[in-house]
Amino acid sequence: MAGYRVGVDIGGTFTDIVFLGDDGTLHTKKISSSVDNYARAIADGLDAVFHDTGLSGAAVEEVRHGTTVASNAILELKGAKTGLITTKGFRDVLEIRNLRMPRLYDLTWNKPPMLVERYLRVVVDERMSAQGEIEQPLDLHQAEQAVDKLLSEGVEAIAVCLLHAYANPVHEQMIKAVIQRKAPDLPYCISYDVLPEIKEYERTSTTVINTYVMPIVARYLATLRQDLDAKHVTAPLLLMQSNGGLTTAQEATVKPMNIIESGPAGGVIGAQALARTLDLPNIITFDMGGTTAKASLVERGEVTRSLEYQVGGGIMIGSRLLTGSGYMLKVPAIDLAEVGAGGGSIVWIDGGGSLQAGPQSAGATPGPVCYDLGGTDPTITDANLILGYINPSHLVGGDVKLHADKAHHVFETHIAKPLGLSLAHAAYGAHQIAASNMIRAIKAVSTERGRDPRGYTLFAFGGNGPIFAAAMAEALQMHHIVVPPSPGLFSSFGLLYADVEHHYSRTLRRLLRGTDPQELNDAWDRMAAEAVAQLQADGFTNAQMRIRRAANMHYQGQTFELTVPVADGPLDAEAIRVLEEAFGQEHERTYGHRAGPEEPVELVNIQVVGQGIPDRPQVPEGLHTGQIVGAGGTQARQAYFGLDIGWLETPVLSRGDLNTPREGPCIVEEYDATCVIPPKAQARLDAYGNILIELP
Structure with missing residues (x-):
């Protein structure tokens, strides 16, 4: 019997579970999050997969988890x-x-x-x-x-x-x-x-x-471990860190600061891995779920990380100078920009009579009005249903039935009539406003970092990401979009690509010029020894370890640092000169200028990352998702594409139908997500099952 590795990601609306067998077999499940006790949704999801597949807990070899329990404790001020x-x-x-x-x-x-x-x-x-x-x-x-x-x-x-x-x-x-x-x-x-x-x-x-979240995380992980054991899942539990690496449950209990932004990291790591397979060194990831949308940059094959970020301060977007709303956390984290725009984002009219979308969300409970679970406010999901983008009978494979009549009524009453608009125009306006909000997140990780998004490929996932991807890419003049298989569960799937990582840092303030190279070598060697010892404790052999070094530096007198990788091997005077030049290049790439040679560069912190690399590939080359086969027949429904185009009879396809390239408009429906391909766009399936969209 095949062994399975399990990825579990908890979102504000859904909990996503992915089972990946060592033979490439893939099983997925998407269930509503249990906000009062997140561990319960995980146990229920495992039960559902076991019931659907006939598997048992004994088949699970490893559980990888992205969790929001630590960040929620801070947001709700419920820490110790x-x-x-x-x-x-x-x-x-x-x-x-x-x-x-x-x-x-x-x-x-x-x-x-x-x-x-x-x-x-x-x-x-x-x-x-x-x-x-x-x-x-x-x-x-x-x-x-x-x-x-x-x-x-x-x-x-x-x-x-x-x-x-x-x-x-x-x-x-x-x-x-x-x-x-x-x-x-x-x-x-x-x-x-x-x-x-x-x-x-x-x-x-x-x-x-x-310190504040230590007891909370310890209790949660202990409860989760008990629930897993009750399901006869005795496999090791690994936690996704904010920096994109995995850590053990034991280490996460001691240093929960590293898993505060655990949830969004999995999708970025998965996108990075698939982009390498597709030979796409520069991508912008776009992850839109039910509550928020997040963007991040992968450049030259490497994720971008920030040295610090703020938690509990609301939406993480815009200039890094406009900070201070939350609690400062100085740990490496994938550099994300986030907006309050998801499927559950509430659409409303402000005091000036302008249409707004978010950041308030209906969440999983009561959810959008069309869920018929008690929601009373119009949401983006209601708008997309009105526009014909979402099939009311197909969400989450049909497990969630949508009530189009309720969405029509609430939008007509709360939005269209007060603004004097037609129902379609009002819904499309809400859709566009949500898209413009999310474009701000993409700009925050690209143009505000000195990067031109036109030179990047948009990698769209999340339950709602593929609905908005094409319109956003067009507005940003980006021409290439990738929608991976199982996009609505991709953050869970991305967990399966991650490696175990341990990050170490120490302050060592020195002007680079004139620094004794041996002093730097000794300092980095001591930190590398710490990383090796921790990886050995995790069960990795020396042959399975990769040690990477980095330096935080600034021009003397500056307040903030930039991170530059440090080459392997002993440092000498020439290597230090190369390091100073690398900092100058990074400063120019980020800020558009660099200082002259008379300005000394100051080393502030030294860093070491210890990675544990398994013997076999994390994800087999051939995946059997059962979702790449064509539907064998084309359906169609009316979809709205704005005032200039209006309503169009739009083919509704399965992912496998794109084995034959298609020109938009068309809509691709899957178990966990819907992808909207607008008029004149070209869409096809590649050899790995990704949807590739080319915009004119």
Whole structure:
């Protein structure tokens, strides 16, 4: 019997499950998310697959999971009651933040609530210099008093972040010993173990976030493990990290900060892998689900990662200068831009009489009006149903029945009549507004990073991504679109392409010119040894490991860094010169200019990524999805393509029908998604089952 690897991705509306056999057999399931207990939807989905296929838990060799449980704890402020011990004079770093304002002229904007209230932030009188020299020793008795105070307040976890601890952790380690002695079962974090890097606010915030969600993630993973065991699924559980690599459940329990943005990463990694197969080095991924739409850039075959991001601050879009609305997390993460535009996004009229779409969403419950589950507000899904893009009898393979009459009524009542528009025009307007909102996300990862989207291929997935992809690409003057197999479950499928990764970083501030190469070699070697030890603990042999190095650098005097890869092998003076030139090129590519040779480049942080590479390919070359066969007969329905074109009789196809190239308009219906191919566009199926769309 074939062994199966399972990918599970939880979204705001649906939970997606993919079973991939080592013989290439693929089974998929899409069920509504159980918002009150996400683990329950996973168990129900596994039961459904077992029932449909006759498989049992014994057939599962590995479970890979993208989860939103940590980010939800922050969004809902339901993390652990956390205390913070910090250096005297730095009690309010969390509140002062870095003076970034998300809306420059909005005097009514307030900072988000602190994850650690002020009365739970206590100080100790100690001082470490930026060079790691002890200027004032820590009084151990005072450290004990600080711990006792927090314990008396009933904290559920303690974070410790002392000034310049990245340079010398001895004082943090003394407090760590006190916590272990006084409260051996209490979760805690010290900043040196979490983020041994410069910048006090970023380090404090990251340490607090890690501590705040630790108990929540630990309970969730323990519950999930119990549910899996109850289904006789005893296979290892791996978690997707925000950076696109996998980590073990044990490691995720200790450092849950790495899985905060776990959910969106799987689709980007899957797109990267398929793009390499198709020899497409530069792509923009577009993932639209029921609640949000996300865009990311894959350039020269590599995903782009940000060094930091904010969680809990709403939509992640626009200029990186307009930050400050959420909680700072300084960990590597796939660089995503996100908008509140999904199938469940609510369509509404603002006070000025203009039509808007999102960011509020009807979610899974009550969902769009056409779901007939109690929703009362018109949504994008209702609009797409009115426009003829969605088959009311085919959503999720027919498991979800849509009520077109209810969608027509709510749009007519709430949108069309108040605006004096025809029903079709109102629905198409909502569709266009949603598309324009999502175009902002694509621009945020391309033009705002100095990249021209016209030179990239749009890789569209998610349950709603293929509906909007062609219209968005046309607006951006992009001519090539790829829609992968099982697009509505592609984030789950992408989990199966990921490798185990462990990321390490340390502050090492040096001007590159004149730096002793051996000092850099020794520092990187120590971090590489950490990565090797962790991968060995994960069960990888030395032959299955790949160690990659990178450097965070800026021109001396700058505040923000850019990341540049560092070549393998020992560094010498020439290699350092090459590294400085690589930084200059990256600075020019990102910002449009570079400084002259007289401006020194400063190394700030060094990084190491340890990857565990399995012996066999993650995904077999031949996949058997059972979804590439033609329908054997063409149906058609009316679909609306704007005022200039109007309603057209539009063929409705299966994916396999595109083995014969077609010219739009046509609609491709699948179990998990619908793809709209507009008039004059060319569509065909490639050898891997991808839909390739060419726009005129």
